[in-house]
Amino acid sequence: MRINIFQLFFLISILVTQSSYSQVDVVYTNLVWSDEFDANGAVNSSKWHHQTQLPAGGSWFNGEVQHYTDQLTNSFVNGGFLNVVAKKEPYTSQGITKQYTSARLNSKFSFLYGRVDVRAKIPTNQGTWPAIWMLGKNVNENGAFFDAQFGTTDWPACGEIDIMEHGITPSQPANYVQSALHTPSSFGNTTNIGGTIANNLGNDFHVYSMNWSPFQISFLLDGVVFYTYNPAVKTPSNWPFNAEQYLLLNIAMGGIAGTIPSNFTQTAMEIDYVRVYQNTLVDTQAPTNFTASIGAITSSTIELLLNADDNSGNVNYNITYSGGTISLANPSGVQRSVVIPNLLPNTNYSFSVAASDLAGNAFVTNPILLNATTTGVIGCSGNDTEAQAGTFSIGYNYAFETLGTDVKITFEMLDTDKVGVVAFLWRQSPFTEYQMTNVSGNIFTKTITGQTIGSTINYAVKFAYAGGLSVTRYFSYVVGNNCALEIPTLSESRQLCYPNPVEDILHLQLLDSHNQIRLTDVLGKTHLERVVNATGNLDMSDFKPGIYFLRIQNSRGIQYLKIIKN
Structure with missing residues (x-):
């Protein structure tokens, strides 16, 4: 198939990778493992393992109805393409007869952090579930290639990365492909999902990619990021992705993929190549030209603008402030906007920002110190x-x-x-x-x-x-108004709360001897609610700085007063 079509595809791959540099946090450039499927016949047994052993109980998960086999009719290379074929045919294995066969291939290569590119054309037949995905090398799953030596951890604690799956999202429009992550904190019907529309799905080849760094996992279709998973605080529950994983290619049948039509005979997923990239060169040079400045500011966020150069192609940034530490990476020479969330209004914040490369070489004059004050709430x-x-x-x-x-x-x-x-x-x-x-x-x-x-x-x-x-x-x-949504029926000048802004004690001077008061923050969370006399005090010494609203209800009506706590 390739009269130097391999070179053409390689150049296209490089162009796709280059075009997506600004969309991923770490750029991986060294090809460390691949299969170009150049030799016709059976799949390369030095690179792939047929997983055929049924799980306990005799059925695959999710209600699937297929046998996975090592038959040449279910997986073979022809004309430069791997064909994973799902067929309607009775097949008996391990004492159990099923009416459909398919293939489930495990890569005999595992890795920690890197980029996967798979160029494939996938089937869209009703009842089929084609997938390109990854599992932790440590998964305890009988019949998996790494299980005998490394299988110590049950799913989902091993972590699962679904690069591409189709056929299990009937509520989505046609040509929709999905990526997902399964972790102990979210698995099965996981909430960690993203999807996009692939043009002419089922007829055209597309490049399905996953970019995995210590900080985040991004999914791309034809070089464009459409979903990124990056929990701010990483724990074993939401980030089991700090250990090696391996690749899987398969088509499942039935189950959550829906009813298989009676006239179904067979379909195939055609794969042009599978490529894994990492960064393998030894790096001893520290970043240069490191800059950090303040960007946009709101009442609850401050934007930091970061940039630096490094010979490795990637820069790691560490931001330390009163709310903790944020670590992230970005391609060399590309400005990164980092929005610090969940800040208090009218509050000054100090940030210490350091730059290094992924090998640990630090910028010569780390850190850069920045200060900014959030605005008031409107x-x-x-x-x-x-x-x-x-x-x-x-x-x-x-x-x-x-x-x-x-x-x-x-x-x-x-x-x-x-x-x-x-x-x-x-x-x-x-x-x-x-x-x-x-x-x-x-x-x-x-x-x-x-x-x-x-x-x-x-x-x-x-x-x-x-x-x-x-x-x-x-x-x-x-829009742009600072107000209480109810219209007050009392004059603010006749009911007083002072001093305002308040440090410790807020003094109340109200019109009735019986007043129902409620103090809420800008999100409406109630911090206190009580009945008070015409005069009284509220101890706000333990309250966080910020803006609060005091709702006063008595025989004269309802009034809201804005209270600023320093």
């Missing part, structure tokens, strides 16, 4: 119980915050009798529904971009849960 928050659909037993917190020309909307469901809660943001006109991101517990957020300062937006939130749903009322918010 927004509104509070809580409510009103529902336009369903009911709330306790209620919900809400917060709207303007960030430049974006508005971050956060809602928290306070009901404790609801399980399996998910949230959707509703725009009133024209009606649009957006899924919100879960922050923690029943707190959900969504940022809407490109808003006009001074314009009014109207949003509600639908909370869906097991057995029902509850929808909040619509809230009107003026």
Whole structure:
């Protein structure tokens, strides 16, 4: 097949890799293992192992119905391509007869960190599940190539990296391919998933790639990153990816891939090449031209802009501040934007930033010290119980915050009798529904971009849960406005809270002898709630610095006062 077509594909691969340098954190350039499938016939037995042993119970996982075999009809090389073939045929092995056969190949090569490129054309037949994926070398799975010598760890503690899978996402549009990671903290129906649309899937070849560094795992289609997994704090529960893994190629049949049509006969996944890259050269030169500066600042984030050069092609950055340490890498000579999250408003932060390469060679004058102060909050928050659909037993917190020309909307469901809660943001006109991101517990957020300062937006939130749903009322918010969403009925000048800003004791001078007060933060979280007399004190000495809202309810109505804690 290759009249120097190999050289052409190699150049294309290099171009694809170069084009994606700015999208991955570590660039791997040395080809350490590959199969170009140049020799017709059986697969190269020095590189691949046929995994055929059935799991205990006689069936493969996920309700699959195939036998994996080492038959030449299920896996063979022809014309420069590996063919993994799934067929409808009765086949008896290990005393069990099944009606479908396929192949499951394990690479006899394992590695820690690097890049995988697989150029393949995959089948899209109903009921088929083609996959290009990886498992920890230490997986305890009878029949796997490394099991006898290294199989000490059960799945998912061994870690699983799914580079490409198709056929198990019926809710997605046609031509959708998925990548996923399975860990002790999220496995089976994992939440660690990303996907994208591949043009003319089933008819065209595409390059499916995975870039794995000590800091993150990125997935690419034809050289373009579409999903990155990078938990901020890595533990054995969410990051078992610090040990060697090996590659698997297979087509599963049935089970969660759906019903196999009665007229199915056979299909194939065609693979042009499998290539693994790492960085193998000894590096003794430290980074040069290291710069670090402050970028955009909001009430809760500070952006750091980092850049440096290194002969290895990669630079490692370590950022230390009061919130901990952030470690990451980036290609040499490419500016990296790092947004530090979860900061307090009106607060000064100091950052110590160091640069080194992956071999540990440090920049000569580490570290660079930076200082920045977060802005004040521009927004509104509070809580409510009103529902336009369903009911709330306790209620919900809400917060709207303007960030430049974006508005971050956060809602928290306070009901404790609801399980399996998910949230959707509703725009009133024209009606649009957006899924919100879960922050923690029943707190959900969504940022809407490109808003006009001074314009009014109207949003509600639908909370869906097991057995029902509850929808909040619509809230009107003026973009760029710093306010409480309820209109106060009392004059702020007649009810006083002082000193404001407050260090320790907040003194209250209210109009009634019986006042219900509630103190919430900018996200609507309640920090105290009580009944007080006309005069009283609140001890805020143990509160974190930031902006709070004091809701005062009495016979005169409801009033919100903004309290700044230094």
